[in-house]
Amino acid sequence: MGERAIAAEARQLVKLFDGKRAVDGVSLTVPEGSITGILGPNGAGKTTTLRMMLGIIDPTSGSRSLLGHDRPLEAARQVGYLPEERGLYPAMLAAEAIAFMGALRGVPIAEGRRRAVALLKDRGHENWAKRPIRTLSKGMAQTVQLLGTIIHKPRLIVLDEPFAGLDALNQEKLEQLIRDQAAAGITVIFSTHVIAHAERLCERVVIIAEGKAAFEGAVDEARGRLRPIVHLRTRAKDGPWRSILPVRAKQIAGEWRFELPEGGPEPMLRALLDGGAGIETLSIERPGLHDAFIAIAGEAAARAMGQRPPEEMAS
């Protein structure tokens, strides 16, 4: 990754609520210009971690820095934050709501209005500008709030579960907005309990489970922790070839599924051929982030994410 500046850092953050450890020693580093995903099931401690990093709440112990400030609120004008619980004034016009959010971060209101109209126009939504928030759908209101998050041209944006409540089309648009921000050099941190978004967007992921950072690093590194998976159908039911199957091989609807044995594909292929397996179909796949997540955070966390493929539930 080279010598990249650090946009945000958490060091051993702990937060107790009524004696209960909501966050239990989370450390993480966000390089400038990266898209970093905070992954974890509901209740894992993602929101609490983000709030501490932003300076909205103080940690019980540990420290953090945000754009070089040890007191994160000092960086507030350079930071955009989309909280998990959305809220806009229902009577406010969309463009006013965006300008208002900008004003809170130091943008003069007239300038904010101009920027708000331009931001809406860029996305083909100029007709929303004069509509009261209460007349917008939930997804539309969320888009408005998101534009309010970037109106002051922050260097860093923190989006807490930004995909929640959006339909597929709007999720795709949001992914594009996040990519556009990153392409413009803006650091993006977002939390999600949907692994696919992180897999598509992130350079780095932090997996939080039960208040602890179970993994921090590149998506590829998380995936690289697992061996590739072999999918195999054979004509022969039994025979010497079966010795190549690891103990943990599973048979799902007539297909063998197992981790690629040490030694790689070639010795395995030879054993299958020489052992008379009669290969019908064979594929070797790199595991996705979902499988890596299960391996790293555990089955329970993966189940809490509601992400298990149906076939695995059946087996």
Ligand SMILES: Nc1ncnc2c1ncn2[C@@H]1O[C@H](COP(=O)(O)OP(=O)(O)O)[C@@H](O)[C@H]1O
């Ligand atoms: N203000 C609070 N007071 C008491 N408990 C809280 C508060 N905020 C969060 N918690 C608890 O801390 C844990 C982590 O919550 P949270 O950070 O919101 O998780 P996530 O965002 O990953 O779903 C949960 O058990 C939650 O109930």
Ligand SMILES: [Mg+2]
């Ligand atoms: Mg949360």
